[in-house]
Amino acid sequence: MSGYAVSAVGLEKRYGEKRALDGFDLAVREGTVHGLLGPNGAGKTTAVRILSTLVKLDGGSARVAGLDVARQPREVRARIGLTGQYAAVDEVLTGRQNLEMFGRLFHLGGRRARLRAGELLEQFDLTDAADRGVGKYSGGMRRRLDLAASMILTPRVLFLDEPTTGLDPRGRGEVWDSVRALVTGGTTVLLTTQYLEEADKLASHITVIDQGRSIADDTPDGLKSTVGGDRIEVVVAERADIARAVKVVARVSDGEPESDETELRVHAPVTDRVAALTEVARTLQDEGVRVEDIGLRRPSLDDVFLRLTGHRTDVRNETNARNETNVPNETDETDETDVPNEKEAA
Numbered sequence: 001m002s003g004y005a006v007s008a009v010g011l012e013k014r015y016g017e018k019r020a021l022d023g024f025d026l027a028v029r030e031g032t033v034h035g036l037l038g039p040n041g042a043g044k045t046t047a048v049r050i051l052s053t054l055v056k057l058d059g060g061s062a063r064v065a066g067l068d069v070a071r072q073p074r075e076v077r078a079r080i081g082l083t084g085q086y087a088a089v090d091e092v093l094t095g096r097q098n099l100e101m102f103g104r105l106f107h108l109g110g111r112r113a114r115l116r117a118g119e120l121l122e123q124f125d126l127t128d129a130a131d132r133g134v135g136k137y138s139g140g141m142r143r144r145l146d147l148a149a150s151m152i153l154t155p156r157v158l159f160l161d162e163p164t165t166g167l168d169p170r171g172r173g174e175v176w177d178s179v180r181a182l183v184t185g186g187t188t189v190l191l192t193t194q195y196l197e198e199a200d201k202l203a204s205h206i207t208v209i210d211q212g213r214s215i216a217d218d219t220p221d222g223l224k225s226t227v228g229g230d231r232i233e234v235v236v237a238e239r240a241d242i243a244r245a246v247k248v249v250a251r252v253s254d255g256e257p258e259s260d261e262t263e264l265r266v267h268a269p270v271t272d273r274v275a276a277l278t279e280v281a282r283t284l285q286d287e288g289v290r291v292e293d294i295g296l297r298r299p300s301l302d303d304v305f306l307r308l309t310g311h312r313t314d315v316r317n318e319t320n321a322r323n324e325t326n327v328p329n330e331t332d333e334t335d336e337t338d339v340p341n342e343k344e345a346a
């Protein structure tokens with residue numbers, strides 16, 4: 001396929017009984033950021049590892065930068081960059097030393113490695129911190145250094161596996177800026193994330209993955225319109241007040257409010273966010289309904305899942321399902337062997 005930097009058809013990967021990928025399809029247009037959105041254990045890292053030739057596929061086929069990952073792994077590797085889910089930089093070295101070391105690993109030679117390190121420090125806004133030990137970097141700075149390290153050879157395709165997980169909003173914003181700059185420079189980015197907001201901010205196209213399969217492929221706007229945009233959410237103190245809260249919320253919402261009897265929660269889609277919030281808060285107070293919590297919520301991955309699958313993410317995957325009494329815990333057999341996945345072990 002021309003015009004596509006990555007294309008995968010029917011990818012399969014099994015780990016024992018576990019089908020980490022189960023007929024996964026993906027098409028990433030050249031020069032874009034493509035989001036791969038899915039909950040824990042959906043198969044995001046497995047897909048990235050196959051596409052970056054780190055693990056072999058069991059079925060299907062994939063091309064990256066025009067090359068077949070199974071037949072031409074070395075050629076693929078020369079054209080890609082990868083930033084893993086967990087930062088790979090050395091804590092003891094400075095930022096500059098890290099980048100120079102990566103440059104030498106890529107056979108750049110001392111002088112070119114130094115030059116390239118300088119350029120990248122500039123590009124990722126790390127010049128001021130360049131000669132400090134990475135142990136003293138903030139999370140956001142560290143991820144930016146990680147991004148810089150994966151850009152030493154200016155790859156055509158860059159795989160970013162959850163580049164902002166665990167960062168505070170500021171660190172996240174910094175990484176987003178860096179990713180945007182990469183794409184302006186002509187690199188195609190496949191970015192995995194658990195945050196709809198992140199995919200929305202960065203990606204021109206999003207593939208949603210669940211249990212090793214693509215369950216949706218759309219633009220961020222298309223996906224959000226499936227989910228229904230912003231929502232107002234009210235938690236009442238007494239179960240008896242749910243019906244009244246539903247009525248009040250219905251007056252300002254764009255669709256039928258939904259309610260959750262166990263969590264005493266009422267929620268509904270709204271367009272004029274602030275007006276809706278003010279109106280609902282005032283009316284509930286006037287009617288003497290005791291409110292535990294009230295707020296506006298942007299759609300999350302969880303909402304996307306609810307719409308697409310009829311389930312929340314937490315009953316669909318084994319990690320969070322450990323807390324569910326009706327889902328058996330069978331994680332022991334499926335634990336990773338080659339790469340520790342901290343989140344699954346946590």
Ligand SMILES: Nc1ncnc2c1ncn2[C@@H]1O[C@H](COP(=O)(O)OP(=O)(O)OP(=O)(O)O)[C@@H](O)[C@H]1O
Nearest residue numbers: 015020040041042043044045046334335336337338
């Ligand atoms: N090396 C491995 N050995 C055994 N099972 C594995 C291995 N790698 C992945 N799995 C299993 O395959 C499934 C998909 O895992 P993967 O790491 O691709 O998910 P993910 O979407 O990246 O999740 P997360 O958001 O937690 O990083 C999970 O059930 C996982 O436990």
Ligand SMILES: [Mg+2]
Nearest residue numbers: 044045046085
């Ligand atoms: Mg992962």
